[in-house]
Amino acid sequence: MKYFIKQEKIRFQHIDYAGIVFYPRFLEMLNCLVEDWFEEALERPFAKMHETNGIPTVDLKIQFKNAARLGEVLSKKLWVKELKSSSVICGFQFTNEKEQTVLEGEVTLVNVAFNEKRNGIKAEAFNDDMKEKINKFVIQTV
Numbered sequence: 497m498k499y500f501i502k503q504e505k506i507r508f509q510h511i512d513y514a515g516i517v518f519y520p521r522f523l524e525m526l527n528c529l530v531e532d533w534f535e536e537a538l539e540r541p542f543a544k545m546h547e548t549n550g551i552p553t554v555d556l557k558i559q560f561k562n563a564a565r566l567g568e569v570l571s572k573k574l575w576v577k578e579l580k581s582s583s584v585i586c587g588f589q590f591t592n593e594k595e596q597t598v599l600e601g602e603v604t605l606v607n608v609a610f611n612e613k614r615n616g617i618k619a620e621a622f623n624d625d626m627k628e629k630i631n632k633f634v635i636q637t638v
Contacts, residue, residue, distance in 0.1 A: 497635050500533045500574045504590075506564050516563040522599055523556075526588060529572045530605065538629045550617060551605045554583070558601035568592055576633040582607045582619040584630055 504525055512518040534551065535541040545551065564570060570590045578585040584607075589600040609620040622630065 498575075498633060499635070500529070500537050500633060502529055502532055502572045504528075504570045504572055506566055506568045506570065508566060510564075511566050516565055519560065522558075522560075522564075522590070525570075525572060525590070526603065527553075529574050529588065530586070530603070533574055533633075537633070538626065540626065548610060549620065550608045550610065552608060552617075553603055554606050555604035556601065557603075558599055560599050561597045562592065564590075564592060564598045570598060574633070575635040576630055577602060577635070579622075579627060579630050579634060581621045584622075586633075587635075 506517060510517045510521040510525075530551075531542050534545065542551075570592060573589045573591070575587050576584055577587045583604055585602055585604050587600075587602050590598045592598055607620050607622050607626075608617040610617055
């Protein structure tokens with residue numbers, strides 16, 4: 497059982513007039529973390545997956561704890577709290593170089609398949625191979 501961890505440097509594009517990360521940029525950073533997790537750890541890159549399937553976010557809970565500023569490097573951590581038939585609930589935490597939590601929360605992702613005309617989606621169970629890969633990131637929290 498392990499965490500998926502990536503680093504992200506706060507750039508000018510991330511900040512607002514006050515010089516701190518504008519909150520929607522954190523959601524983009526989270527999406528990048530999920531995308532990297534699927535490509536690097538689960539061997540299911542979005543570029544290939546989105547030919548027939550998707551993994552939309554259906555629920556998101558987030559708490560902002562500390563500001564992040566231009567030039568700082570954040571450590572973005574993701575783990576699995578619960579794996580269901582066609583969905584996965586992931587915990588996440590971003591920390592700064594002082595190991596202070598910047599934000600934390602959980603995101604629920606659903607595995608979906610597109611119909612032939614790509615004008616509809618339906619939840620689809622993860623296959624056994626994908627469940628095995630996802631299970632490596634299950635961390636039981638108290």
